Amino acid sequence: MTPLAPRPVRASHVALTELMIPSYANFGGKVHGGVLLRLMDQIAYASAARHAGTYCVTVSVDGAFFRAPVEVGELVTLRASVNWVGRTSLVVGIRVDSENVTSGEVKHTNTSFFTMVAKNEKGEPQAVPPLLLETRDEVRRYLEALTRRDIKARYEHALDDANSALAVHTDLDRLVGQRCVLGSDVQRELGVSA
Ligand SMILES: CC(C)(COP(=O)(O)OP(=O)(O)OC[C@H]1O[C@@H](n2cnc3c(N)ncnc32)[C@H](O)[C@@H]1OP(=O)(O)O)[C@@H](O)C(=O)NCCC(=O)NCCS
Secondary structure, three states, X not given: OOOOOOEEHHHXXXXXXXXXOHHHEOOOOEEOHHHHHXXXXXXXXXXXXXXXXXXXXXXXXXXXXXXXXXXXXXXXEEEEEEEEEOOOEEEEEEEEEEEXXXXXXXXXXXXXXXXXXEEOXXXXXXXXXXXXXXXXXXXXXXXXXXXXXXXXXXXXXHHHHHHHHOOOOOOHHHHOXXXXXXXXXXXXXXXXOO
């Protein structure tokens, strides 16, 4: 099979701007986190599909932490590009900024990383082109993605070990000082008293 030609990061740059309308508000009057997640998923798809040249699906999301609320009436801009590629997977980095259009104040609401997988017509994972890094920032983002992968693999491994070592009966003392109480049925089942 002919090796795929590298594609530059710039080919996957996508920007998306949307006005936050009243129907996007939650009961507290701020924009629903889910509205931003939907926009992030859309731009992640567009960026990944541009690089891969095929349909892509979302596999996981890292860093979906909102630093500041987004208000109705603000103009939200998302910028995305491919940061890292594996064989069939890609990581798209997304920066979200929100602008108060009357004052001009811009706040950075979050930066997240979507892992996407390219698929062929049969729905099987398909190889993506290597990534051509042309700037220092692109090299830095690639290296940061490698660091996140390493840390995530170690974290997932440690979590699996911790969960398989967990025994509800013998770990009950860990609930001391926690803001939870045991219902009477579960107390009886576990043989403990309040
Ligand atoms: C993710 C998915 C493609 C993996 O399929 P699979 O048959 O296990 O394929 P593979 O094991 O070959 O993995 C394919 C790639 O996904 C990556 N992958 C799989 N699980 C992953 C995870 N939890 N996190 C990050 N990457 C993952 C693999 O590392 C591999 O990447 P690489 O080719 O760059 O090394 C498959 O589980 C899937 O289609 N999930 C549903 C995705 C979807 O529909 N999303 C929309 C939700 S509505």
